[in-house]
Amino acid sequence: MKYELLIRRGRLVDPSQGIDGLRDVAFARGRVAAVEKGIPESLAAEVLDASGLVVTPGLVDIHVHAFWGVSHYGIDLDPVCLARGVTTAVDAGSSGAATFPGLRRYVLSKTRTRMRAFLNISAAGMIAERIGELEDLRWADVSWAVERAREHADLILGIKVRLSPYVVGKTRDLDALARALEAAQALGKPLMVHVGDTESSLEEIMARLRPGDIVTHAFHGWRHGVLDDAGRVLPGVREAVGRGVMLDIGHGRGSFSFHVAEAALSQGLKPGSISTDVHIYNYQGPVHDMATNISKFLKLGLPLAECIELATVKPSRAVGLEEGAGSLTPGAPGDAAVFRLETGLFNFVDSYGNTATGAQRLVPVATVQRGKVYRPRRQSEAVPSGKGRRG
Ligand SMILES: [Zn+2]
Structure with a gap:
């Protein structure tokens, strides 16, 4: 048999190739083998009929x-990622230099979703809610972080720092930022900065970032966001984005505001990636999964192809995933997702309890990983362990 799997008759949306139309996608030896119209079923061992459905590269x-079990935020990812169309996920700073080897051995190597990580500049990582990981800046040990990231360069894509007061306490947020930047610079890798209610303004923070660095929770609704008091995009934010600093969504339980997103988009300030910040406190809502996040951006007026671009090839390139990740170009990793694009009236909720009614909703139907249809093997792969404490 020439192909192991064939996805037939779907609407392929692959912005990396500029495709939005009917295509068949064939897989062989775990990779994309062909993208054409009318590939015969007889050439494939398994056929997935995607008539009336949307086919995309595996989401990132x-x-x-x-x-x-180590970070209070942690969940089993396969049920919310791989089972729902996300084939690659990046742990954003749950671990630091002292705890990363555990993340690698007990989680990243066992999760079926392809996993990478940003290393927290705090050596502890995000262990407990009651003590912020940078309240004592001794945890932000630059050489320790750099050493650990070099040891695990196959999985660690960059450095993460969180700058909210509940993380840095009385420490100056810009001091924590400087240490994180120093580590990222030494590694030649991106820095991901968590913002929201910071003591310093977003303009002060972004002025220090390099092209390729990432601001996550970009459209939060706390003080010191992307807008001024009159709702206009701040010039320093626009300037930094113009230089190549990337805005990432990182929806989370407290970091995505419909009002801010609407105001930013209407003034031409766009994110470079859509991400969830999915964890124990939000996977049952308001975040749910990537498909729900994408649906919120459909509601905000972004076309489907643009949303898929922000959830595949753009984030893939931003964090330096392997060539072809986030794309269904022949030769690329055989990762794809199949969705039903439903029409009707759907209520979406942001992180502040505001609702918005959209006319479309993307619903995960199937995931393909390394050229095979993903099927959960155990109950734990279908239902996340633990219970969310907050909405
Ligand atoms: Zn997070």
Whole structure:
């Protein structure tokens, strides 16, 4: 048999190739083998009929929390990622230099979703809610972080720092930022900065970032966001984005505001990636999964192809995933997702309890990983462990 799997008759949306139309996608030896109209079924061992459905490259979520049992945020990711169309996910700073080897051995190597990580500049990582990981800046040990990231360069894509007061306490946020930048610079890798209610303004923070660095929770509704008091995009934010600093969504339980997103988009300020920040406190809502996040951006007026671009090839390139990730170009990793694009009236909720009614909703139907249809093997792969404490 020439192909192991064939996805037939779907509407392929692959912005990396500029395709939005009917195509068949064939897989062989775990990779994409052909993207054409009318590939014969007889050439494939298994056929997935995608008539009336949307086919995309496997989604890439660059902000998740997977360190189950160590970080209080951690969840089993396969049920919310791989089972729902996300084939690659990046743990965003759950672990630091002292705890990363555990994340690697007990989580990243066992999760079926392809996993990478940003290393927290705090050596502890995000262990407990009651003590912020940078309240004592001794945890932000640059050489320790650099050493650990070099040891695990196959999985660690960059450095993460969180700058909210509940993380840095009385420490100056810009001091924490400087240490994180120093580590990222030494590694030649991106820095992901968590913002929201910071003591310093977003303009002060972004002025220090390099092209390729990432601001996550970009459309939060706390003080010191992307807008001024009159709702206009701040010039310093626009300037930094113009230089190549990337805005990432990182929806989370407290970091996505419909009002801010609407105001930013209407003034031409766009994110470079859509991500979830999915963790124990939000996977049952308001975040749910990537498909729900994408549906919120459909509601905000972004076309489907643009949303898929922000959830595949753009984040893939931003964090330096392997060539072809986030794309269904022949030769690329055989990762794809199949969705039903439903029409009707759907209520979406942001992180502040505001609702918005959209006319479309993307619903995961199937995931293909390394050229095979993903099927959960155990109950734990279908239902996340633990219970969300907050909405
Ligand atoms: Zn997070």
